[in-house]
Amino acid sequence: MFIRTLLWGTNITLGNFTTIEDDVIIGDNTCIGNNVTILSGTRIGANCQIHSNVILGGIPQDLKYRNEYTLLEIGDDNMIREFVTINKGTASKMKTVIGNSNLIMSNAHIGHDCTIGNNCVIGFSVGMAGEVQVGDWSNISGLTAVHQFSIIGEHTMISGLSRVVKDVPPYIIVAHDPLQYLGLNLVGLKRRGFDSKKLEELKAIYRILFQEKRNTKFALQLIENEFEQTIERDKVLDFIRHSKRGIVKGYRE
Known part of the structure; x- marks a missing residue:
């Protein structure tokens, strides 16, 4: 198996006590804070901000994982705040993917084989199990738990403290337990034109x-x-x- 060596872009800022394994790619103008751990198989785009104590590319928390070679792909212009953990993929999809221009707030966890679109906000302490799909411009508020295999449509708003165990169609706000439709995501949709x-x-x-x-x-x-x-x-x-x-x-x- 061919393993890439560490590849750096230009103008990268690296904090103290940060660990970066082999087989990692980091794009131009990316800023990495203190005590960050970036594990093998991680790909980070340009203009990202990775704050302190983040762990990227960790081994999937899935008993089916057998140390297969998988990836974590993170696009451009992402802000990943303190203590976020994002696992790489398993044999199911072979990679976890984070798109462009997302804000992932402190203490959030994104599990193996998830796919996050572009321009999303993942609130503080959101727990996202494996193989979740999140559409563009979605906003998942703090302390929400998302069940594995759930699909969240684009332009959605999920209120805080929610429990997502069903799919959430696009363009709407959902809240309560059990989760229910509350109306269109009018504020977000108007902002998007x-x-x-x-x-x-x-x-x-x-x-x-x-x-x-x-x-x-x-x-x-x-x-x-x-x-x-x-x-x-x-x-x-x-x-x-x-x-x-x-x-x-x-x-x-």
């Missing part, structure tokens, strides 16, 4: 899905028949139809 017409379309789609208490299969067919085809409509339909574990609940009685 969604206009009033698009917001009304999404409100109407989710009203049929969650508020009118229809069978999910029938609701999806109704949405497909009654709404003009758009990127957003199709993302909602595709997400729910491909969910293997089911989606969050609608409004509580």
Whole structure:
């Protein structure tokens, strides 16, 4: 097996008492704080900030792991705060992937084979089990626990202290226990440039899905028949139809 040696970009800042193993790549202008541990198989992009006591590329906390060669890939412009731990992949997907321009707050844990998109916020002390998928522009608030294999759609907001055991469709806010739909993520969507017409379309789609208490299969067919085809409509339909574990609940009685 071919193992890369340590490859450095330019203008890298390295703190005191930091350990970096072989087979690590670090991009330009990345700043690494004190007492950081970066283990073999880790790839870090450019312009990242890795704060003190972070551990990257740790061995997966999965009993199926058999020391196979896997990776942790971290994109550009990420900020990873104190005491974050991110494990590398297993034979399942061979790598854990963190996209670009994410903020991962202190004490968060991201397990093996997870995929985090771009422009996400992972709140403090979020615990994310293995093989979770998180879409772009998602915001997972502090002290949330995310069950393995969960899928979180893009532009979502998950309130703090939540327990995610079902898939979360795109564009919405969810909260409570059990987790339930509370409405559109209006603040986030407006910040991303969604206009009033698009917001009304999404409100109407989710009203049929969650508020009118229809069978999910029938609701999806109704949405497909009654709404003009758009990127957003199709993302909602595709997400729910491909969910293997089911989606969050609608409004509580």
